[in-house]
Amino acid sequence: MRSEPQILAFDVFGTVVDWHGSIVREMEALYPQVDANAFALAWRAGYQPAMQRVRSGELPWMRIDALHRLILEELLPDFGLSHLGEAERQHLNRVWHRLQAWPDSAAGLLRLKLRYTICTLSNGNLGLLTNMAKRAGLPWDCILSAEVFRAYKPDPACYLGVAQVFDLPPGQVMLCAAHHDDLAAARACGLQTAYIERPLEFGAGAPKDVSPQAGNDLHARSMLELAGFLGC
Protein backbone atom coordinates (compact mmCIF):
# COMPACT_ATOMS: atom_id res chain seq x y z
CA MET A 1 0.00 0.00 0.00
CA ARG A 2 1.09 3.54 -0.69
CA SER A 3 -0.18 4.87 2.64
CA GLU A 4 -2.92 3.79 4.97
CA PRO A 5 -6.35 4.53 3.47
CA GLN A 6 -8.99 6.30 5.55
CA ILE A 7 -12.04 5.02 3.70
CA LEU A 8 -12.75 1.54 2.37
CA ALA A 9 -15.39 1.64 -0.37
CA PHE A 10 -16.87 -1.68 -1.44
CA ASP A 11 -18.38 -2.89 -4.64
CA VAL A 12 -21.42 -4.91 -3.57
CA PHE A 13 -22.95 -7.22 -6.22
CA GLY A 14 -20.61 -10.20 -6.41
CA THR A 15 -18.07 -8.73 -3.98
CA VAL A 16 -20.10 -8.57 -0.75
CA VAL A 17 -23.23 -10.49 -1.74
CA ASP A 18 -23.77 -13.63 -3.80
CA TRP A 19 -26.25 -12.50 -6.47
CA HIS A 20 -26.03 -15.76 -8.40
CA GLY A 21 -26.67 -18.12 -5.52
CA SER A 22 -29.36 -15.89 -4.02
CA ILE A 23 -31.33 -15.65 -7.26
CA VAL A 24 -30.93 -19.37 -7.94
CA ARG A 25 -32.28 -20.22 -4.49
CA GLU A 26 -35.30 -17.92 -4.81
CA MET A 27 -36.10 -19.11 -8.33
CA GLU A 28 -35.87 -22.77 -7.32
CA ALA A 29 -38.30 -22.10 -4.49
CA LEU A 30 -40.73 -19.93 -6.46
CA TYR A 31 -40.57 -21.34 -9.99
CA PRO A 32 -39.02 -24.83 -9.90
CA GLN A 33 -39.81 -25.41 -13.56
CA VAL A 34 -37.32 -22.71 -14.62
CA ASP A 35 -33.57 -23.26 -15.20
CA ALA A 36 -32.58 -21.04 -12.27
CA ASN A 37 -28.89 -20.92 -13.13
CA ALA A 38 -29.60 -19.79 -16.69
CA PHE A 39 -32.16 -17.28 -15.45
CA ALA A 40 -29.76 -15.70 -12.95
CA LEU A 41 -26.98 -15.47 -15.53
CA ALA A 42 -29.30 -13.97 -18.15
CA TRP A 43 -30.61 -11.34 -15.75
CA ARG A 44 -27.13 -10.30 -14.74
CA ALA A 45 -25.96 -10.34 -18.38
CA GLY A 46 -28.49 -7.60 -19.11
CA TYR A 47 -27.00 -5.37 -16.42
CA GLN A 48 -24.07 -3.75 -18.20
CA PRO A 49 -25.98 -3.17 -21.48
CA ALA A 50 -28.84 -1.55 -19.53
CA MET A 51 -26.49 0.82 -17.71
CA GLN A 52 -24.82 1.58 -21.03
CA ARG A 53 -28.18 2.77 -22.38
CA VAL A 54 -28.29 5.26 -19.50
CA ARG A 55 -24.65 6.30 -19.91
CA SER A 56 -25.18 6.90 -23.64
CA GLY A 57 -28.25 9.03 -23.01
CA GLU A 58 -30.59 6.62 -24.82
CA LEU A 59 -32.45 6.23 -21.51
CA PRO A 60 -32.86 9.01 -18.94
CA TRP A 61 -31.27 8.58 -15.53
CA MET A 62 -32.97 5.73 -13.72
CA ARG A 63 -32.15 3.55 -10.77
CA ILE A 64 -30.99 -0.04 -10.93
CA ASP A 65 -34.40 -1.15 -9.63
CA ALA A 66 -35.90 0.21 -12.85
CA LEU A 67 -33.16 -1.26 -15.04
CA HIS A 68 -33.55 -4.67 -13.36
CA ARG A 69 -37.24 -4.48 -14.14
CA LEU A 70 -36.64 -3.60 -17.81
CA ILE A 71 -34.35 -6.61 -18.16
CA LEU A 72 -36.78 -8.83 -16.28
CA GLU A 73 -39.60 -7.92 -18.65
CA GLU A 74 -37.48 -9.10 -21.57
CA LEU A 75 -36.49 -12.33 -19.81
CA LEU A 76 -39.86 -13.57 -18.61
CA PRO A 77 -41.13 -14.79 -22.01
CA ASP A 78 -37.85 -16.61 -22.69
CA PHE A 79 -38.28 -18.58 -19.45
CA GLY A 80 -41.99 -19.33 -19.79
CA LEU A 81 -43.01 -16.81 -17.15
CA SER A 82 -45.13 -14.43 -19.21
CA HIS A 83 -48.11 -15.25 -17.04
CA LEU A 84 -46.70 -13.54 -13.94
CA GLY A 85 -48.87 -10.72 -12.62
CA GLU A 86 -47.70 -7.29 -11.52
CA ALA A 87 -47.36 -8.19 -7.85
CA GLU A 88 -45.29 -11.28 -8.68
CA ARG A 89 -43.07 -9.28 -11.02
CA GLN A 90 -42.51 -6.61 -8.38
CA HIS A 91 -41.67 -9.23 -5.78
CA LEU A 92 -39.27 -11.02 -8.10
CA ASN A 93 -37.57 -7.77 -9.09
CA ARG A 94 -36.93 -7.03 -5.43
CA VAL A 95 -34.86 -10.21 -5.12
CA TRP A 96 -31.91 -7.85 -5.61
CA HIS A 97 -32.84 -6.24 -2.27
CA ARG A 98 -32.77 -9.69 -0.66
CA LEU A 99 -29.38 -10.92 -1.88
CA GLN A 100 -27.48 -12.90 0.71
CA ALA A 101 -23.95 -12.04 1.76
CA TRP A 102 -20.97 -14.32 1.20
CA PRO A 103 -20.33 -16.14 4.49
CA ASP A 104 -17.25 -14.06 5.35
CA SER A 105 -18.66 -10.62 4.44
CA ALA A 106 -20.37 -9.44 7.63
CA ALA A 107 -17.61 -10.78 9.87
CA GLY A 108 -14.90 -9.19 7.75
CA LEU A 109 -16.70 -5.85 7.55
CA LEU A 110 -17.20 -5.76 11.32
CA ARG A 111 -13.47 -6.18 11.79
CA LEU A 112 -12.62 -3.55 9.17
CA LYS A 113 -15.14 -1.10 10.66
CA LEU A 114 -13.18 -1.00 13.91
CA ARG A 115 -10.34 0.83 12.17
CA TYR A 116 -11.75 2.29 8.95
CA THR A 117 -14.85 4.01 7.66
CA ILE A 118 -16.55 1.42 5.48
CA CYS A 119 -19.03 2.38 2.78
CA THR A 120 -20.62 0.94 -0.29
CA LEU A 121 -19.79 2.20 -3.76
CA SER A 122 -22.31 0.31 -5.83
CA ASN A 123 -24.41 0.86 -8.90
CA GLY A 124 -27.31 -0.42 -6.80
CA ASN A 125 -29.69 2.26 -5.59
CA LEU A 126 -29.79 3.59 -2.03
CA GLY A 127 -33.03 1.87 -1.05
CA LEU A 128 -31.87 -1.46 -2.44
CA LEU A 129 -28.54 -1.25 -0.61
CA THR A 130 -30.21 -0.21 2.65
CA ASN A 131 -32.76 -3.01 2.55
CA MET A 132 -30.02 -5.50 1.68
CA ALA A 133 -27.77 -4.32 4.49
CA LYS A 134 -30.55 -4.58 7.04
CA ARG A 135 -31.42 -8.17 6.06
CA ALA A 136 -27.85 -9.36 5.64
CA GLY A 137 -26.36 -7.59 8.65
CA LEU A 138 -23.88 -5.51 6.66
CA PRO A 139 -22.62 -2.83 9.07
CA TRP A 140 -21.92 0.05 6.66
CA ASP A 141 -20.92 3.39 8.12
CA CYS A 142 -22.40 5.03 5.04
CA ILE A 143 -24.22 3.86 1.93
CA LEU A 144 -22.96 5.52 -1.24
CA SER A 145 -24.33 4.69 -4.63
CA ALA A 146 -24.42 5.69 -8.25
CA GLU A 147 -27.73 7.25 -7.22
CA VAL A 148 -25.86 9.86 -5.16
CA PHE A 149 -23.50 10.76 -7.99
CA ARG A 150 -26.06 10.32 -10.79
CA ALA A 151 -23.49 8.30 -12.72
CA TYR A 152 -22.82 4.61 -13.04
CA LYS A 153 -19.43 3.05 -12.42
CA PRO A 154 -16.98 3.09 -14.14
CA ASP A 155 -17.73 6.81 -14.52
CA PRO A 156 -14.95 8.70 -12.69
CA ALA A 157 -17.63 10.77 -10.93
CA CYS A 158 -18.35 7.76 -8.72
CA TYR A 159 -14.80 7.09 -7.57
CA LEU A 160 -13.89 10.76 -7.17
CA GLY A 161 -17.25 11.32 -5.53
CA VAL A 162 -16.35 9.11 -2.57
CA ALA A 163 -13.18 11.12 -1.97
CA GLN A 164 -15.14 14.38 -2.22
CA VAL A 165 -17.82 13.21 0.22
CA PHE A 166 -15.13 12.64 2.82
CA ASP A 167 -13.03 15.65 1.76
CA LEU A 168 -9.98 13.47 1.21
CA PRO A 169 -7.49 13.03 -1.62
CA PRO A 170 -8.43 10.00 -3.80
CA GLY A 171 -5.32 8.15 -2.61
CA GLN A 172 -6.81 7.89 0.88
CA VAL A 173 -9.76 5.90 -0.44
CA MET A 174 -9.44 2.18 -1.26
CA LEU A 175 -11.93 0.46 -3.55
CA CYS A 176 -12.43 -3.21 -2.65
CA ALA A 177 -14.00 -5.28 -5.41
CA ALA A 178 -14.10 -8.67 -7.09
CA HIS A 179 -13.91 -7.11 -10.57
CA HIS A 180 -10.69 -5.99 -12.22
CA ASP A 181 -12.39 -3.49 -14.54
CA ASP A 182 -13.98 -1.66 -11.60
CA LEU A 183 -10.64 -1.58 -9.81
CA ALA A 184 -8.79 -0.35 -12.90
CA ALA A 185 -11.22 2.55 -13.29
CA ALA A 186 -10.78 3.44 -9.61
CA ARG A 187 -7.00 3.29 -9.96
CA ALA A 188 -7.16 5.66 -12.93
CA CYS A 189 -8.82 8.16 -10.56
CA GLY A 190 -6.03 7.77 -8.01
CA LEU A 191 -7.76 5.43 -5.56
CA GLN A 192 -6.02 2.50 -3.92
CA THR A 193 -7.45 -0.90 -4.85
CA ALA A 194 -7.97 -4.29 -3.25
CA TYR A 195 -9.09 -7.33 -5.22
CA ILE A 196 -11.22 -9.89 -3.40
CA GLU A 197 -11.45 -13.39 -4.87
CA ARG A 198 -15.01 -14.55 -5.48
CA PRO A 199 -14.45 -17.64 -7.65
CA LEU A 200 -18.10 -18.71 -7.42
CA GLU A 201 -19.64 -15.37 -8.41
CA PHE A 202 -21.21 -16.97 -11.50
CA GLY A 203 -21.99 -20.27 -9.79
CA ALA A 204 -20.15 -23.54 -9.37
CA GLY A 205 -20.77 -24.34 -13.03
CA ALA A 206 -18.68 -21.41 -14.23
CA PRO A 207 -15.77 -20.78 -11.87
CA LYS A 208 -14.14 -17.40 -12.39
CA ASP A 209 -10.45 -16.79 -12.96
CA VAL A 210 -9.37 -15.05 -9.77
CA SER A 211 -5.63 -15.03 -10.36
CA PRO A 212 -3.84 -11.83 -9.35
CA GLN A 213 -3.45 -9.02 -11.87
CA ALA A 214 -0.85 -6.29 -11.74
CA GLY A 215 -1.71 -2.92 -10.35
CA ASN A 216 -3.79 -3.70 -7.28
CA ASP A 217 -2.43 -2.65 -3.89
CA LEU A 218 -3.87 -5.76 -2.24
CA HIS A 219 -5.13 -9.17 -3.40
CA ALA A 220 -7.19 -11.03 -0.80
CA ARG A 221 -8.77 -14.46 -0.91
CA SER A 222 -11.60 -13.32 1.35
CA MET A 223 -12.94 -10.38 3.35
CA LEU A 224 -11.29 -11.87 6.42
CA GLU A 225 -7.92 -12.00 4.70
CA LEU A 226 -8.43 -8.38 3.63
CA ALA A 227 -9.07 -7.46 7.28
CA GLY A 228 -5.85 -9.18 8.24
CA PHE A 229 -3.87 -7.35 5.54
CA LEU A 230 -5.27 -4.05 6.82
CA GLY A 231 -4.30 -4.71 10.43
CA CYS A 232 -7.80 -5.50 11.71
Add this chain to the structure above:
Amino acid sequence: MRSEPQILAFDVFGTVVDWHGSIVREMEALYPQVDANAFALAWRAGYQPAMQRVRSGELPWMRIDALHRLILEELLPDFGLSHLGEAERQHLNRVWHRLQAWPDSAAGLLRLKLRYTICTLSNGNLGLLTNMAKRAGLPWDCILSAEVFRAYKPDPACYLGVAQVFDLPPGQVMLCAAHHDDLAAARACGLQTAYIERPLEFGAGAPKDVSPQAGNDLHARSMLELAGFLGC
Protein backbone atom coordinates in the same frame (compact mmCIF):
# COMPACT_ATOMS: atom_id res chain seq x y z
CA MET B 1 -50.64 7.68 13.72
CA ARG B 2 -52.39 7.23 10.40
CA SER B 3 -50.72 3.89 9.67
CA GLU B 4 -47.46 2.37 10.74
CA PRO B 5 -44.54 4.11 9.03
CA GLN B 6 -41.84 2.06 7.31
CA ILE B 7 -39.06 4.60 7.53
CA LEU B 8 -38.11 6.90 10.39
CA ALA B 9 -36.08 9.86 9.14
CA PHE B 10 -34.35 11.99 11.77
CA ASP B 11 -33.32 15.56 11.87
CA VAL B 12 -29.86 15.54 13.48
CA PHE B 13 -28.55 18.91 14.77
CA GLY B 14 -30.42 19.52 18.01
CA THR B 15 -32.63 16.46 17.67
CA VAL B 16 -30.08 13.63 17.88
CA VAL B 17 -26.96 15.53 18.87
CA ASP B 18 -26.34 18.40 21.27
CA TRP B 19 -24.62 21.01 19.10
CA HIS B 20 -24.71 23.70 21.81
CA GLY B 21 -23.20 21.65 24.60
CA SER B 22 -20.62 20.04 22.32
CA ILE B 23 -19.37 23.34 20.95
CA VAL B 24 -19.32 24.92 24.40
CA ARG B 25 -17.22 22.05 25.78
CA GLU B 26 -14.71 22.19 22.92
CA MET B 27 -14.43 25.97 23.07
CA GLU B 28 -13.92 25.95 26.84
CA ALA B 29 -11.11 23.42 26.41
CA LEU B 30 -9.45 25.09 23.40
CA TYR B 31 -10.07 28.81 23.96
CA PRO B 32 -11.04 29.42 27.61
CA GLN B 33 -10.88 33.20 27.13
CA VAL B 34 -13.91 33.10 24.79
CA ASP B 35 -17.57 33.24 25.90
CA ALA B 36 -18.31 29.73 24.68
CA ASN B 37 -22.07 29.99 25.05
CA ALA B 38 -22.23 33.18 23.00
CA PHE B 39 -19.87 31.70 20.42
CA ALA B 40 -21.98 28.55 19.96
CA LEU B 41 -25.18 30.55 19.66
CA ALA B 42 -23.67 32.99 17.17
CA TRP B 43 -22.31 30.19 14.99
CA ARG B 44 -25.66 28.46 14.91
CA ALA B 45 -27.47 31.75 14.30
CA GLY B 46 -25.58 32.07 11.03
CA TYR B 47 -26.84 28.72 9.82
CA GLN B 48 -30.28 29.55 8.43
CA PRO B 49 -29.12 32.81 6.74
CA ALA B 50 -26.21 30.94 5.11
CA MET B 51 -28.50 28.24 3.74
CA GLN B 52 -30.86 30.95 2.55
CA ARG B 53 -28.03 32.42 0.47
CA VAL B 54 -27.74 29.03 -1.26
CA ARG B 55 -31.51 28.61 -1.66
CA SER B 56 -31.80 32.07 -3.21
CA GLY B 57 -29.01 31.37 -5.67
CA GLU B 58 -26.71 34.08 -4.24
CA LEU B 59 -24.23 31.30 -3.42
CA PRO B 60 -23.75 28.19 -5.58
CA TRP B 61 -24.58 24.80 -4.05
CA MET B 62 -22.18 24.07 -1.25
CA ARG B 63 -22.07 21.72 1.68
CA ILE B 64 -22.70 22.66 5.29
CA ASP B 65 -18.99 22.20 5.99
CA ALA B 66 -18.34 25.13 3.65
CA LEU B 67 -21.20 27.21 5.07
CA HIS B 68 -20.01 26.57 8.63
CA ARG B 69 -16.60 27.80 7.56
CA LEU B 70 -18.01 30.97 5.97
CA ILE B 71 -19.85 31.77 9.20
CA LEU B 72 -16.80 30.94 11.30
CA GLU B 73 -14.65 33.37 9.33
CA GLU B 74 -17.08 36.16 10.17
CA LEU B 75 -17.22 35.18 13.85
CA LEU B 76 -13.55 34.86 14.65
CA PRO B 77 -12.77 38.62 14.80
CA ASP B 78 -15.82 39.25 16.99
CA PHE B 79 -14.51 36.77 19.55
CA GLY B 80 -10.86 37.82 19.47
CA LEU B 81 -9.75 34.77 17.49
CA SER B 82 -8.43 36.44 14.32
CA HIS B 83 -5.00 35.01 15.04
CA LEU B 84 -6.04 31.40 14.43
CA GLY B 85 -4.09 29.71 11.64
CA GLU B 86 -5.54 27.60 8.84
CA ALA B 87 -5.03 24.29 10.65
CA GLU B 88 -6.74 25.58 13.79
CA ARG B 89 -9.64 26.97 11.74
CA GLN B 90 -10.06 23.66 9.94
CA HIS B 91 -10.00 21.75 13.20
CA LEU B 92 -12.52 24.07 14.82
CA ASN B 93 -14.84 23.92 11.81
CA ARG B 94 -14.86 20.14 12.09
CA VAL B 95 -16.34 20.37 15.60
CA TRP B 96 -19.64 19.78 13.79
CA HIS B 97 -18.33 16.31 12.87
CA ARG B 98 -17.60 15.68 16.54
CA LEU B 99 -20.94 16.68 18.08
CA GLN B 100 -22.00 14.47 20.95
CA ALA B 101 -25.35 12.72 21.05
CA TRP B 102 -28.01 13.42 23.66
CA PRO B 103 -27.73 10.67 26.30
CA ASP B 104 -30.86 8.84 25.08
CA SER B 105 -30.17 9.02 21.34
CA ALA B 106 -28.08 5.91 20.64
CA ALA B 107 -30.13 3.73 22.98
CA GLY B 108 -33.42 4.93 21.47
CA LEU B 109 -32.21 4.50 17.90
CA LEU B 110 -30.99 0.96 18.60
CA ARG B 111 -34.48 0.06 19.82
CA LEU B 112 -36.18 1.75 16.87
CA LYS B 113 -33.82 0.06 14.42
CA LEU B 114 -35.11 -3.36 15.45
CA ARG B 115 -38.46 -2.62 13.82
CA TYR B 116 -37.93 0.28 11.41
CA THR B 117 -35.43 1.50 8.88
CA ILE B 118 -33.82 4.51 10.51
CA CYS B 119 -32.06 7.19 8.49
CA THR B 120 -30.88 10.74 8.83
CA LEU B 121 -32.53 13.59 6.96
CA SER B 122 -30.20 16.43 7.81
CA ASN B 123 -28.85 19.52 6.15
CA GLY B 124 -25.45 18.27 7.32
CA ASN B 125 -23.28 16.76 4.60
CA LEU B 126 -22.70 13.03 4.16
CA GLY B 127 -19.13 13.04 5.41
CA LEU B 128 -20.02 15.06 8.48
CA LEU B 129 -22.94 12.79 9.35
CA THR B 130 -20.85 9.65 8.80
CA ASN B 131 -17.99 10.87 10.96
CA MET B 132 -20.44 11.95 13.65
CA ALA B 133 -22.27 8.62 13.62
CA LYS B 134 -19.04 6.67 13.93
CA ARG B 135 -17.86 8.68 16.94
CA ALA B 136 -21.23 8.88 18.68
CA GLY B 137 -22.35 5.31 17.96
CA LEU B 138 -25.45 6.30 16.00
CA PRO B 139 -26.60 3.12 14.25
CA TRP B 140 -28.17 4.54 11.07
CA ASP B 141 -29.35 2.12 8.42
CA CYS B 142 -28.74 4.83 5.85
CA ILE B 143 -27.39 8.37 5.88
CA LEU B 144 -29.46 10.77 3.80
CA SER B 145 -28.65 14.42 3.53
CA ALA B 146 -29.41 17.62 1.72
CA GLU B 147 -26.22 16.71 -0.16
CA VAL B 148 -28.04 13.78 -1.81
CA PHE B 149 -31.00 15.89 -2.88
CA ARG B 150 -28.99 19.05 -3.60
CA ALA B 151 -31.54 21.05 -1.65
CA TYR B 152 -31.71 22.24 1.93
CA LYS B 153 -34.65 21.58 4.21
CA PRO B 154 -37.37 22.84 4.22
CA ASP B 155 -37.24 22.32 0.44
CA PRO B 156 -39.88 19.66 -0.39
CA ALA B 157 -37.25 17.83 -2.47
CA CYS B 158 -35.69 16.64 0.79
CA TYR B 159 -38.83 15.19 2.36
CA LEU B 160 -40.16 13.70 -0.86
CA GLY B 161 -36.67 12.47 -1.65
CA VAL B 162 -36.67 10.11 1.33
CA ALA B 163 -39.93 8.54 0.16
CA GLN B 164 -38.55 8.21 -3.36
CA VAL B 165 -35.31 6.59 -2.20
CA PHE B 166 -37.34 3.86 -0.53
CA ASP B 167 -40.01 3.76 -3.24
CA LEU B 168 -42.76 4.43 -0.72
CA PRO B 169 -45.66 6.88 -0.48
CA PRO B 170 -44.72 9.90 1.71
CA GLY B 171 -47.23 8.79 4.34
CA GLN B 172 -45.09 5.75 5.11
CA VAL B 173 -42.18 7.97 6.14
CA MET B 174 -42.10 9.68 9.54
CA LEU B 175 -39.87 12.69 10.18
CA CYS B 176 -38.67 12.89 13.78
CA ALA B 177 -37.36 16.30 14.80
CA ALA B 178 -37.10 18.83 17.62
CA HIS B 179 -38.17 21.70 15.36
CA HIS B 180 -41.76 22.50 14.52
CA ASP B 181 -40.92 24.30 11.26
CA ASP B 182 -39.10 21.24 9.92
CA LEU B 183 -42.03 19.02 10.89
CA ALA B 184 -44.57 21.38 9.34
CA ALA B 185 -42.72 21.32 6.02
CA ALA B 186 -42.59 17.51 6.12
CA ARG B 187 -46.28 17.33 6.90
CA ALA B 188 -47.05 19.56 3.93
CA CYS B 189 -45.36 16.90 1.79
CA GLY B 190 -47.52 14.15 3.28
CA LEU B 191 -45.03 12.68 5.75
CA GLN B 192 -45.99 11.65 9.27
CA THR B 193 -44.27 13.64 12.00
CA ALA B 194 -42.97 13.10 15.52
CA TYR B 195 -41.80 15.95 17.74
CA ILE B 196 -39.01 15.20 20.20
CA GLU B 197 -38.56 17.55 23.15
CA ARG B 198 -35.04 18.99 23.46
CA PRO B 199 -35.52 21.79 25.96
CA LEU B 200 -31.78 22.36 26.34
CA GLU B 201 -30.98 22.65 22.63
CA PHE B 202 -29.81 26.25 23.12
CA GLY B 203 -28.23 25.61 26.51
CA ALA B 204 -29.46 25.81 30.07
CA GLY B 205 -29.44 29.60 29.84
CA ALA B 206 -32.13 29.68 27.18
CA PRO B 207 -34.59 26.84 27.71
CA LYS B 208 -36.76 26.19 24.67
CA ASP B 209 -40.56 26.04 24.65
CA VAL B 210 -41.25 22.38 23.96
CA SER B 211 -44.99 22.38 24.51
CA PRO B 212 -47.00 20.32 22.04
CA GLN B 213 -48.26 21.90 18.86
CA ALA B 214 -51.16 20.68 16.79
CA GLY B 215 -50.58 18.57 13.73
CA ASN B 216 -47.87 16.17 14.81
CA ASP B 217 -48.70 12.46 14.88
CA LEU B 218 -46.53 11.94 17.95
CA HIS B 219 -45.01 14.12 20.68
CA ALA B 220 -42.25 12.43 22.68
CA ARG B 221 -40.23 13.67 25.62
CA SER B 222 -37.21 11.64 24.52
CA MET B 223 -35.98 9.15 21.94
CA LEU B 224 -36.76 6.37 24.39
CA GLU B 225 -40.34 7.54 24.76
CA LEU B 226 -40.59 7.68 20.97
CA ALA B 227 -39.41 4.07 20.82
CA GLY B 228 -42.11 3.13 23.31
CA PHE B 229 -44.80 4.92 21.31
CA LEU B 230 -43.69 3.05 18.20
CA GLY B 231 -43.83 -0.36 19.87
CA CYS B 232 -40.09 -0.88 20.23
